[in-house]
Amino acid sequence: MFKFCQNNVLTIFFKKIYKMKLIFKILISILIITEFSYAKELNVFEFTETELSQLEVRKVRGADNNTLYTVGSNENGNFLKAVADNAASGLGKELKIDLNKTPFINITWKIENDLPGIKENTKKGHDFAARVFAVKKTGATPLSNRAINYVFSSNNEIGFNSPSPYTKKSIDNVLSTTKNNFNEWVTVKANVKEDFKRFHDLDVNELDGLAIMSDTDNSKMRAVAYFQNIYFSEK
Numbered sequence: 001m002f003k004f005c006q007n008n009v010l011t012i013f014f015k016k017i018y019k020m021k022l023i024f025k026i027l028i029s030i031l032i033i034t035e036f037s038y039a040k041e042l043n044v045f046e047f048t049e050t051e052l053s054q055l056e057v058r059k060v061r062g063a064d065n066n067t068l069y070t071v072g073s074n075e076n077g078n079f080l081k082a083v084a085d086n087a088a089s090g091l092g093k094e095l096k097i098d099l100n101k102t103p104f105i106n107i108t109w110k111i112e113n114d115l116p117g118i119k120e121n122t123k124k125g126h127d128f129a130a131r132v133f134a135v136k137k138t139g140a141t142p143l144s145n146r147a148i149n150y151v152f153s154s155n156n157e158i159g160f161n162s163p164s165p166y167t168k169k170s171i172d173n174v175l176s177t178t179k180n181n182f183n184e185w186v187t188v189k190a191n192v193k194e195d196f197k198r199f200h201d202l203d204v205n206e207l208d209g210l211a212i213m214s215d216t217d218n219s220k221m222r223a224v225a226y227f228q229n230i231y232f233s234e235k
Contacts, residue, residue, distance in 0.1 A: 042102050042232040044093065044210050047071050047078035052091075060088035063217040076108075076185075079228040082130070082214035086222070090133070090213030097207040102232035103193035107132055107150065107175065110185045113224035114154035114178040115216065121162040121172070129154060129178075129223035132230065133170075133211040134192050136204050145169065146202060148195045150188075152176040152225065161199070171199040185228070192232075 045051065052071055059066055065087035072079055080091075111129045118125035130152035138146050147170040153160070156174050164170040173195065175188040196204040214225045 040102070040234045042097060044095070044097075044230045044232065045080070045212075045227075047080045047228070052080075055091040055093060058090050058092055058211070060090075060215060060217055063088035063215070065217075067214050076228060079226050080212065082212070082223075082225045082227070084127075084129070084214040084216040084223045084225075086216055086220045088127075088213070088215035088217035090131075090211045090215075092133075092209060092211040094209040095207075097210075097232055098205070099193040099196075099207055100205055102234055103191050104189050104233045104235060105132070105134060105150065105192050106187065106189050106229065106231050106233055107227070108185055108187045108229040109152055109176065110183065110226040110228075111152055111154070111176075111178050111181075111224070112183050112226065113222060114182065115219055115221050115223055116154055116178075118155060118219045118221070120151075120153060120155055121165060123165045124218055126165050127216045127219045127221070127223070128152060128172075129214055130176075130225040130227065131211075131213045131215070132227075133213070134195075134207055135209040135211065136196065136202065137208045138202070145208075146196070146200050147171070148173055148190075148192060148199060150175050150190060152178070154178050169200075171195075173199070185226075187229070189233075 066089040067082055067084040067087045070081045109130050114129050128151040132150045134148045136146045149170050149172045151172050153174045158174055161173040176186050196202045214223050216223050
């Protein structure tokens with residue numbers, strides 16, 4: 001009887017040990033998967049009312065009005081709507097992005113009202129219905145920063161790029177055009193690390209911030225744009 005009870009206790013003991021090992025393995029797997037997910041993707045914006053109230057608003061010097069930004073949602077999640085009516089102001093977020101782990105920026109956006117006929121690489125026409133700035137601090141003041149300005153063009157072809165007519169430290173790089181995608185969602189991708197090397201001859205390991213803007217202060221026109229699912233990924 002004693003031997004039977006002893007064997008029974010040992011059996012229960014080893015079963016508990018086995019269950020604990022199993023639970024431990026599951027927890028380790030969850031941690032590894034979570035860490036893997038974080039390493040593969042980094043979401044930048046949530047596009048909620050709370051976030052919108054916390055983002056830094058920067059009005060372009062000389063602009064008559066601020067761009068109007070509101071948030072909404074559809075079947076694919078939250079989005080940001082931008083209405084620029086003779087206006088120019090951006091929404092910025094300072095954050096560190098490891099470009100060695102997640103060098104690709106992914107943007108989903110749509111243009112409802114574009115800016116036809118303007119020359120976007122001139123001062124009089126340097127407006128875009130949608131822009132996303134990738135910013136690297138390279139000095140003590142904002143004027144010394146370098147930027148890649150990913151744009152949704154109304155007039156140029158995908159792949160067209162040129163320095164901003166206001167500063168050579170910012171490069172306009174066309175990822176989408178309303179010639180191909182007007183009033184429809186489109187998702188694009190770019191290797192930010194490679195672009196900083198290609199356009200600025202800089203080996204950038206870490207990005208310092210991101211900004212969104214819709215602007216029409218030069219053309220005095222009206223643009224309507226939407227932004228959704230802006231994130232960085234490994235590939």
